[in-house]
Amino acid sequence: MKDKTKLILAGMIPFIAMFLVLPGVVLAFVINGESLGISTSGFGYQRDFRIRNDFEDASANNNTVEEAMFPGAVGAPLAIWRGANAWNSQNPRAAQNFDFDYQGLSTTSSGNENVVEGGYDSSGCGGSTLAFAELPSRNGWRIRFCEAWQWSDGPGSPAGSQVDIRGVAVHEFGHVLGLGHTTVGGCNSGTCDTRPTMCAMACSNETAARTIETDDQNGLNAIYGSIPSDKPVLTSLGGSTNIGGTLFLEGSAFGTQSFRVKFTTGTSSDFNPSGTVTVTPETTELARLTVPSSAETGNVLIWKHNTPRRLSNYLPITIGPTLSSDCYGQKAGTPTPGTNGSPTFDLLFGPSVTGNQFTEVQATGFQPNKTGFLLVSLTQSTVTWKSNTNLNVGFPLVIPLTVISSDSNGEVNLPFAILDAPDFFGTIFWLQLLIRDDAGVDGFATTEALGVELCDDMIP
Ligand SMILES: [Zn+2]
CATH class of the missing domain: 2.60.40.10 (Immunoglobulins)
Structure with missing residues (x-):
């Protein structure tokens, strides 16, 4: 039997409410004595949360449109993750030193593993309770949505007797982060649009609780403070x-x-x-x-x-598949040491590019300000040239000798933008640098060979 007439958001007992009073100013939010830490000891890291999506109503999981800020999430998980985001530092209405950490879906819901559970219908539910947060939360917490109601995942307004998952999630997240029920802003009489989310009573068929109000923000600030300059x-x-x-x-x-x-x-x-x-x-x-x-x-x-x-x-x-290490460079052959020992050779990625392109090959350890050659081949082989210089790429070269030089640090940096050239996917290019060096046995130092396979993963 679903009660469609009265909606109450309840924080679970025991519930320690304290009014925070500043000199001359009475702030109306209520804090419950909890806070979610980020320590490695004591109560530990408690900003993470996961979702046990056991909602039974079809309307709780019928939104299939992903959103860029919430990759991989649809239905109830998307609504709940968006609910958490209402309190995060980058949300202009929150903008305090607080952020939740979404940890995906879970099939379990132990009381201290920071889980938001849908489809619950046992102790703690009943009467007019929509959902509840278990306190204390500082050593781990759980939010339970009571299945007696018909839940809606949005993104539009809940229809008929449905209740908005996202708005209720914002309210319950407020409890676990340390807020109790406030009484200001028309909690008992005001319009739904402007009431604090932490009012005890929810309005039916509305979405206003999805965004927090100034009183909620003030409560968040009282617990976690403003954004410090060293918050990354x-x-x-x-x-x-x-x-x-x-x-x-x-x-x-x-x-x-x-x-x-x-x-x-x-x-x-x-x-x-x-x-x-x-x-x-x-x-x-x-x-x-x-x-x-x-x-x-x-x-x-x-x-x-x-x-x-x-x-x-x-x-x-959005995490992609495991790539063959070939895509990112394999090494073969033996460098020829020079003044600064054996030069090393690597691929550098980004950061200015989009997608998965790498932009540069970099060699270090050469004698500064010396000229030499970039060798590029489709094969790798090791041959000794002159008396004891190692050439690590096969011949013929596929790109004519390119003259390059080391800089004042003995480095060589070459742009290596991958073009969108599917014909070349799967092809390995072998690169080597051969540069003048006063201490080189034949007057040169060389790198090992660096193999770069062109993979479509590299193309945005
Ligand atoms: Zn509540």
């Missing part, structure tokens, strides 16, 4: 988003200490060690890492796990 901000991704690919993170306030890059992994643990990568940023605006094997389509964040701990905003990421 992610603005864009570059390079490859394939498993094993080289991903670039671009943004600001990365700092100089190592941090963890956190991906969605679809596991129930607070954080999956195999889904995080410890990275030392190259600059305070750029970091480079290899996409880990357990990364899934979802979100990626920077987690400064050392003091002062900070969690960035998230960026959506």
Whole structure:
């Protein structure tokens, strides 16, 4: 029997409500004493959440249109993830030092694994309760949507007796992040459009609770504070988003200490060690890492796990398949040492390009300001030239000798933009550099051969 007349959003007992009073100003939001930490010890990292999508109503999972900021999610998970996003730092209505971390779908819902569960219909539901959040939340939490109601995943307004998943999710997320029920802004009498989301009563057939109001924002600020200058901000991704690919993170306030890059992994643990990568940023605006094997389509964040701990905003990421390492360069042959030892040769990716193109081959360790040649062949072989110089590519060369020079640091940087040329996919080009060197046995130093297979993964 579904009660269609009265909707109440309930925070579960025990519920410790405190009014926060500042000198001369009474702020109306209510905090419940909870907060979600990002520590590696104590109560641990609690910003992550996952979704157990057991909603039974067809209307709870009939939205099949993905949205760019929420890749891989449709139906109820999309509505719930969008609900969490109402509280995130990049949302203008929130804009505080707080972000949730979407961790995908789950088939379990233990009480402390930070799960949002649909289709629940047991203890805690009943009466006019739509959904509830289990407190305390600081050591792990759970939100349960009561199945007695007919749920709607949107994106439009709920029809008839349906209840809006996203709006209720925003309210329940507010409880777990530390807010109780507020009473201002017309909670008991005002219009639905402008009431705080943390009012105890929900309006029926409305979507206004999907966005938080000033009173909700003030409560968020009271718990987590304004955005500090050292909170990392992610603005864009570059390079490859394939498993094993080289991903670039671009943004600001990365700092100089190592941090963890956190991906969605679809596991129930607070954080999956195999889904995080410890990275030392190259600059305070750029970091480079290899996409880990357990990364899934979802979100990626920077987690400064050392003091002062900070969690960035998230960026959506669509993870591609595991690539053959051939796509990214294999090495063969033996370099010929020179003044600075044996030169090394690598592919560099992005970050200025879109898609998965790499843009440059880079060799280091040459004598500065010397001229030489780029050799390009379709085959690899190792032959000794002159008395003891290693030539690591086969002949004939497919591109006429290209004259190049090392710079003042002994580096050679060559643009290597991949054109969209399907005829060449699967072809391996072997590259080698041969450059004058005063200490070289024959007056040259050489790199090993670098094999680059042209793969369609590289083409945006
Ligand atoms: Zn509530």
